[in-house]
Amino acid sequence: GASLILPLQPILVAAARRRLPESKLPAPFAVPLSIPPVLPPLTSEGTTDFYEITMREAEAEILPGRSTTIFGYNGITPGPTLSVRRGRTVVVRQINALPQRHPTLRYECTTSVHLHGNATPPQYDGWAEDLSAPGFFKDYIYPNDQNERTMWYHDHAVHHTAENTYMGLAGLYITDEGRNIPLPSGRYDVPLVVQDKIFDTDGQFLFDDDGQKELMGDVILVNGRPWPVLQVERRKYLFRILNASTSRAYRLALSTGEPFTFVSGDGGLMPAPQQDKTFRIGVAERYGVVIDFAKYPIGQQVVLRNLELKNNEEFPSTRQVMRFDVVSEAADLTRNEVPAVLKPGGGQDDPMALQPSQARRTRDWRFERRRGQWAINGLFWDPRRMDAAPGLNDVEIWRFDNHSGGWFHPVHVHLIDFKILDRNGRPPFPYERGPKDTVYVGEGEVVRLIGKFGPHAGKYMMHCHNVVHEDHEMMTNFEVGKGGPDPVTAAPPRPVS
Numbered sequence: 001g002a003s004l005i006l007p008l009q010p011i012l013v014a015a016a017r018r019r020l021p022e023s024k025l026p027a028p029f030a031v032p033l034s035i036p037p038v039l040p041p042l043t044s045e046g047t048t049d050f051y052e053i054t055m056r057e058a059e060a061e062i063l064p065g066r067s068t069t070i071f072g073y074n075g076i077t078p079g080p081t082l083s084v085r086r087g088r089t090v091v092v093r094q095i096n097a098l099p100q101r102h103p104t105l106r107y108e109c110t111t112s113v114h115l116h117g118n119a120t121p122p123q124y125d126g127w128a129e130d131l132s133a134p135g136f137f138k139d140y141i142y143p144n145d146q147n148e149r150t151m152w153y154h155d156h157a158v159h160h161t162a163e164n165t166y167m168g169l170a171g172l173y174i175t176d177e178g179r180n181i182p183l184p185s186g187r188y189d190v191p192l193v194v195q196d197k198i199f200d201t202d203g204q205f206l207f208d209d210d211g212q213k214e215l216m217g218d219v220i221l222v223n224g225r226p227w228p229v230l231q232v233e234r235r236k237y238l239f240r241i242l243n244a245s246t247s248r249a250y251r252l253a254l255s256t257g258e259p260f261t262f263v264s265g266d267g268g269l270m271p272a273p274q275q276d277k278t279f280r281i282g283v284a285e286r287y288g289v290v291i292d293f294a295k296y297p298i299g300q301q302v303v304l305r306n307l308e309l310k311n312n313e314e315f316p317s318t319r320q321v322m323r324f325d326v327v328s329e330a331a332d333l334t335r336n337e338v339p340a341v342l343k344p345g346g347g348q349d350d351p352m353a354l355q356p357s358q359a360r361r362t363r364d365w366r367f368e369r370r371r372g373q374w375a376i377n378g379l380f381w382d383p384r385r386m387d388a389a390p391g392l393n394d395v396e397i398w399r400f401d402n403h404s405g406g407w408f409h410p411v412h413v414h415l416i417d418f419k420i421l422d423r424n425g426r427p428p429f430p431y432e433r434g435p436k437d438t439v440y441v442g443e444g445e446v447v448r449l450i451g452k453f454g455p456h457a458g459k460y461m462m463h464c465h466n467v468v469h470e471d472h473e474m475m476t477n478f479e480v481g482k483g484g485p486d487p488v489t490a491a492p493p494r495p496v497s
């Protein structure tokens with residue numbers, strides 16, 4: 001009877017969901033790029049701005065003429081952009097109005113919100129088990145006393161970060177970059193949030209992480225639209241590129257073969273601009289990139305391409321990301337420069353000024369596959385276990401060793417900005433020569449970075465930002481403030497190598 005069949009329905013429904021065939025994917029370069037709206041504060045008082053955001057299920061038109069169920073901050077994805085001023089305290093009330101259970105995956109829709117790129121006091125950092133259930137809210141307080149940078153806020157719920165962010169829980173949080181230098185601004189300063197998705201034949205997001213390995217979509221979205229087009233003038237533009245995908249990394253290039261000019265990394269402006277014709281960008285990395293369209297005649301089309309080969313054979317649609325169409329002369333040529341020095345640096349809290357001789361110790365972190373899951377130093381995530389205890393404001397070198405065969409890991413350290421010292425003993429790529437908080441650790445790579453563990457004491461996470469790996473245990477914790485020996489091995493700190 002019906003009572004026997006009913007409990008099986010979710011399984012049958014899941015099995016019946018099929019990937020939208022390649023022939024049914026939307027045509028590339030058919031929709032205009034949209035820009036996530038900037039959210040005004042609800043109220044302001046003295047030095048504090050108050051915001052309110054509601055996480056809820058909503059419908060979005062992503063595939064032309066079809067409706068997709070998403071989870072959105074204020075019901076949109078990407079969520080609204082918070083554009084804030086340095087020195088002003090920001091309070092964000094995050095209200096969880098999601099359904100009790102995910103519509104198809106059936107987990108409980110609890111959330112935790114992390115502001116990625118911010119030195120946040122630990123109680124507001126989006127600890128994976130600091131969960132708000134549907135019907136509850138949490139007020140997050142951000143001091144905003146760091147330099148200008150492009151950040152993003154996203155879900156960090158334990159074991160469901162991949163599903164929650166995939167459903168749409170991600171948005172930008174920008175402190176004005178380069179206000180005092182003549183970089184492009186206003187409508188010439190454009191965020192590009194790049195993601196990949198799988199749609200099913202009903203036009204719904206299909207979550208397929210290939211047995212907790214990775215999610216590889218065949219539809220590329222920029223700011224929530226498939227392979228969009230941006231009409232540009234003949235002048236320079238600043239693009240703030242964020243890879244907000246679940247697992248996919250990109251190797252971006254322009255179809256014209258012209259180089260990009262890099263002006264910022266995750267933690268803000270680079271000391272000096274750098275150029276390269278291509279760059280790798282793993283999940284959660286941000287680069288500020290200037291493209292000069294004055295090089296091209298009106299009528300030129302410039303495709304932002306993805307050269308990363310992994311899965312491109314399987315999904316040729318992922319070889320392109322979006323297109324820029326040069327349509328007119330520049331209406332405005334102010335702030336059309338990239339100065340030779342962007343940030344003189346050398347300040348107390350500039351990670352680019354840190355030298356290995358300042359480091360108190362080197363810590364080794366090994367990333368590997370273990371029993372079908374993902375481990376750091378042989379261990380899976382345990383919220384009660386602290387694997388490192390840097391003293392407050394200690395400078396440390398962290399060495400990331402990727403021992404997992406054919407897998408890469410974009411590794412994020414909460415709280416700090418760092419400088420990449422070297423990769424396999426060689427200098428970092430030109431575009432990595434700025435402040436970072438996430439580093440691409442490629443297949444067989446060993447990356448060393450240096451950072452200062454402050455300004456807050458407390459418990460923070462470090463993890464792979466392939467959020468499928470993160471959810472399946474490639475995450476660890478460190479506690480700033482106590483100092484002393486490594487709490488797990490009780491081994492004395494290893495001297496700087």
Ligand code: C2O
Nearest residue numbers: 114116284412461
């Ligand atoms: Cu972007 Cu721990 O997160």
Ligand code: CU
Nearest residue numbers: 409464466469
């Ligand atoms: Cu990983």
